Amino acid sequence: MKNMKKNKTLRSTKINGLPWILPAFVFVVGIIYYSILYTFRLSTLDWNGIDPIQTKVGISNYTKALFSDWVFWTAIKNTIVYFILTFVIQNFLGFIFAAILHTKVKFATLHKCLIFIPTILAPATMAPVFRLMFSPQGILQGIFDTLHLGITVDWLAKPNSALFILMIVAIWEFTGMSFILYYAAMSQIDKEILEASRLDGAGNFRTLLSIVLPNCKGTTVSLAMLGIIGALKTFDIPYLITTGGPNHATEFLGTYIYRQGIRQAHLGYAAAISVMLLVLAFCGAILINRLNKGDER
Numbered sequence: 150m151k152n153m154k155k156n157k158t159l160r161s162t163k164i165n166g167l168p169w170i171l172p173a174f175v176f177v178v179g180i181i182y183y184s185i186l187y188t189f190r191l192s193t194l195d196w197n198g199i200d201p202i203q204t205k206v207g208i209s210n211y212t213k214a215l216f217s218d219w220v221f222w223t224a225i226k227n228t229i230v231y232f233i234l235t236f237v238i239q240n241f242l243g244f245i246f247a248a249i250l251h252t253k254v255k256f257a258t259l260h261k262c263l264i265f266i267p268t269i270l271a272p273a274t275m276a277p278v279f280r281l282m283f284s285p286q287g288i289l290q291g292i293f294d295t296l297h298l299g300i301t302v303d304w305l306a307k308p309n310s311a312l313f314i315l316m317i318v319a320i321w322e323f324t325g326m327s328f329i330l331y332y333a334a335m336s337q338i339d340k341e342i343l344e345a346s347r348l349d350g351a352g353n354f355r356t357l358l359s360i361v362l363p364n365c366k367g368t369t370v371s372l373a374m375l376g377i378i379g380a381l382k383t384f385d386i387p388y389l390i391t392t393g394g395p396n397h398a399t400e401f402l403g404t405y406i407y408r409q410g411i412r413q414a415h416l417g418y419a420a421a422i423s424v425m426l427l428v429l430a431f432c433g434a435i436l437i438n439r440l441n442k443g444d445e446r
Contacts, residue, residue: 214425223400242327279314319383
């Protein structure tokens, strides 16, 4: 009897729990995965998204991107450079800021707010400010002219410097995210370990390098995964500031997909690039996870 009552309880629990997970299940399977499969289907077509005629081209969209489209490879190169530099600099700054604010600093709450505020600002509101700042008639040019430095601010118009300007904007915007995650990770470190290191004669720099940094490894791995995925789907900052120019010097996969799919109406080709973007993001996340597990061993 007890077993029968137990089985009935388990069945009723399963039935009662189904309505709670059903909306999420429908959303994930019915929208996200369906969209991925539909995008993959579109990637095998030559279609502008409007005409009723859809021409099947197989994998030719993929071969075109991989073997004959230099803009696609420029976008890949820009993404790699963008990820490496922004990841290293913004996480270094976030780690240093978090370590400093874990000491006795006056107005610590104010400093935390100032560091984190750029993260919550919408890029659409800040992009015109940066465009004006780095334009030849902008704020920086006015300062340089006042100081008679003889510097011309036309960096957004030069292929060699435009990408680095976007990196500066991204570092300014996302350092707050790195800071807040490192700050939370440092708060979880046992204070007795820090006190023991000081009793052993370790200085601040040695404690930071040998104890604090290894204990923040999980946060660094998480930020690396977020950084890879974020770099691959970067769109708002380059599109709003440079629109991918000059001469595709700031082209990313996100801006190139928009250019091909919306502005040039090559929907099948844009879908193929989207599928490759998804594969790259998935492989990048797996690689970071594997490297992290290898280090733990």
